[in-house]
Amino acid sequence: MAKLAHAQWSSRMGFVLAAAGSAVGLGNIWRFSYMTGESGGAAFVLVYLACVALVGLPILVAEWMIGRRGQKNPINTMADLAKQNGKSPAWALIGASGVLAAFLILSFYSVIGGWSLNYTLGSVIGTFNGQDADSIADLFGGMLASPSTLLLWHSAFMLLVVGIVARGVTKGLESAARLMMPALIVLMLILVGYGVASGYFGETLAFMFRPDWSALTGGVVLAAMGQAFFTLSLGMGIMMAYGSYLGEDVNLISTARTVIILDTAIALLAGLAIFPIVFANGLGAGEGPGLIFVTLPLAFGNMAGGTILGLMFFLLLTFAALTSAISLLEPAVEMLEERTSLSRVMATLVSGIAVWLLGVAALLSFNVWSDVLLFGLNIFDFLDTFTSKVLLPLTGLGAIVFVAWCFKRESVEAELGLSATGISVWNIIARYVAPAGVVIVFVTGLI
Numbered sequence: 001m002a003k004l005a006h007a008q009w010s011s012r013m014g015f016v017l018a019a020a021g022s023a024v025g026l027g028n029i030w031r032f033s034y035m036t037g038e039s040g041g042a043a044f045v046l047v048y049l050a051c052v053a054l055v056g057l058p059i060l061v062a063e064w065m066i067g068r069r070g071q072k073n074p075i076n077t078m079a080d081l082a083k084q085n086g087k088s089p090a091w092a093l094i095g096a097s098g099v100l101a102a103f104l105i106l107s108f109y110s111v112i113g114g115w116s117l118n119y120t121l122g123s124v125i126g127t128f129n130g131q132d133a134d135s136i137a138d139l140f141g142g143m144l145a146s147p148s149t150l151l152l153w154h155s156a157f158m159l160l161v162v163g164i165v166a167r168g169v170t171k172g173l174e175s176a177a178r179l180m181m182p183a184l185i186v187l188m189l190i191l192v193g194y195g196v197a198s199g200y201f202g203e204t205l206a207f208m209f210r211p212d213w214s215a216l217t218g219g220v221v222l223a224a225m226g227q228a229f230f231t232l233s234l235g236m237g238i239m240m241a242y243g244s245y246l247g248e249d250v251n252l253i254s255t256a257r258t259v260i261i262l263d264t265a266i267a268l269l270a271g272l273a274i275f276p277i278v279f280a281n282g283l284g285a286g287e288g289p290g291l292i293f294v295t296l297p298l299a300f301g302n303m304a305g306g307t308i309l310g311l312m313f314f315l316l317l318t319f320a321a322l323t324s325a326i327s328l329l330e331p332a333v334e335m336l337e338e339r340t341s342l343s344r345v346m347a348t349l350v351s352g353i354a355v356w357l358l359g360v361a362a363l364l365s366f367n368v369w370s371d372v373l374l375f376g377l378n379i380f381d382f383l384d385t386f387t388s389k390v391l392l393p394l395t396g397l398g399a400i401v402f403v404a405w406c407f408k409r410e411s412v413e414a415e416l417g418l419s420a421t422g423i424s425v426w427n428i429i430a431r432y433v434a435p436a437g438v439v440i441v442f443v444t445g446l447i
C-alpha cells in the first residue's frame with residue numbers, strides 16, 4: 001500500500017511540475033510587472049486575480065478534462081470528443097486556434113527570452129555593477145536600438161528551444177524544475193526583502209493592492225483577463241495536451257489549485273520585488289516591456305552580493321522561459337509530425353525556423369520597423385495583443401463551453417469525482433459564470 005501511495009504521489013508531483021514548468025515563465029515576472037505598471041496598478045491586479053479564480057481555474061480544469069478524455073493532440077482530441085458527443089466537427093477549430101496562438105506567442109516570447117539570456121551574460125561580466133538608473137536605461141535602450149544584438153539573442157534562445165525539443169529531452173528539464181522553482185521563489189523573496197529595506201514597500205503595497213477604481217477601463221479589464229490566460233498557459237491547447245498524460249486518479253480541481261497558487265504567488269512576488277525599485281529610483285511604472293530590465297539590474301548592480309544574485313536571477317528567469325517556450329513549440333511540432341511525413345527533428349526544425357522568422361519581424365519593431373503598424377500597433381505589440389486579448393480568451397471560452405454543455409453528465413462525474421452538490425456548483429460556474437465573464441470582459445474591452 002505504502003508503495004502504491006508513493007507512486008501516485010510522485011506521478012501527481014511529476015504532473016504538477018510539468019504544468020508549472022509551462023505556466024511559470026516570463027509571463028509571471030516580465031509580463032505581469034510591466035502590465036501592472038502600465039495599467040496603473042491595483043485595479044488591474046485585483047481584476048487579474050478575480051479572472052484567475054473565476055475564469056482561469058475552471059478553464060484549466062476544462063482543458064485537462066478534454067485532454068484526459070480525448071488522449072490525443074488538441075485538434076484530434078476535439079474532433080473525437082465532438083463526434084462521441086454527437087456535436088459538429090467544427091469544434092476541432094478550438095484545437096487549431098490553440099496551435100496557432102502558441103505559434104504566434106512563441107515568436108515574441110523568444111525575443112524576450114533572448115533579452116533574459118543577454119542579461120544573464122551581462123551579470124556574469126559585471127556590466128551592471130555600480131551603474132546608475134540612467135546608464136542602466138541606456139544599456140537597455142542600446143539593446144533595443146540594435147537589430148543585430150536582438151537578432152543574436154533571439155536566435156540563441158530559439159536554438160536552445162529547438163535543440164531541446166528536437167532531442168525530446170523535455171522530461172529531464174521538468175525534473176530540473178523541481179530544483180529551479182524553489183530557487184526562483186527564494187531569490188524573489190530576497191528581492192522582496194531588499195524592497196522592504198528600501199523604504200518604498202508601503203508605497204508598493206498601496207500601488208498593487210489599493211485600487212483606484214476610476215482607473216478601471218474596459219481596456220484594463222481585458223488586459224487583466226488576457227494576462228490571466230497568458231500566465232496560466234490557457235487557450236493554447238497546451239494544457240489539453242498535458243491532460244492526456246494525466247492518470248485517472250489525479251484530482252483535477254486540487255491539482256489546478258496547486259498550479260494556480262504557485263503561478264500567482266510568483267507573479268505577486270515579482271511585483272513586490274520590482275515596484276520598490278521603481279519608486280526608490282523615481283522610475284516610471286509604465287515603462288513598458290523593459291520594466292524588469294531597467295529596474296532589477298539597478299538593484300543587483302548596487303547591492304551586496306548583487307553580482308551573484310543577479311546572475312542567479314537571470315539564469316533562473318531564462319530557465320523558466322525555456323520550459324515555457326518548449327511547451328509552446330510542442331503543439332506545432334506534434335501537429336506536423338502527425339499530419340506530414342516529417343520526422344520529429346525535421347518537424348521541429350521547420351516549426352522552429354517559422355517561429356524564428358516571425359520573431360525577427362517582432363524584434364525589428366523595436367527599431368527599423370517601428371513605423372510598421374497593424375491596427376495601430378507595431379508587430380511586437382500586435383502579436384502580444386492579438387493573442388492574449390483575442391485568441392486565448394476565445395479558445396478558452398470554446399473549451400469551457402464544450403465541457404460544460406457538450407460533455408455527458410457521467411463524463412463530468414467521472415472526471416471531477418465530485419458529490420452531487422459539487423457537480424451542481426461546477427455546472428453553474430462552468431456553464432454560466434466563467435463563459436459570461438469571458439464574454440462580458442471581451443465585449444466591454446473591445447468597445
Ligand code: PFF
Nearest residue numbers: 023025026027231233238324
Ligand atoms: N505561461 C507562460 C508564462 O507565464 O510565461 C507563457 C506560456 C507558456 C503561455 C506556454 C502559453 C503557453 F502555452
Ligand code: NA
Nearest residue numbers: 023024027231
Ligand atoms: Na505564468
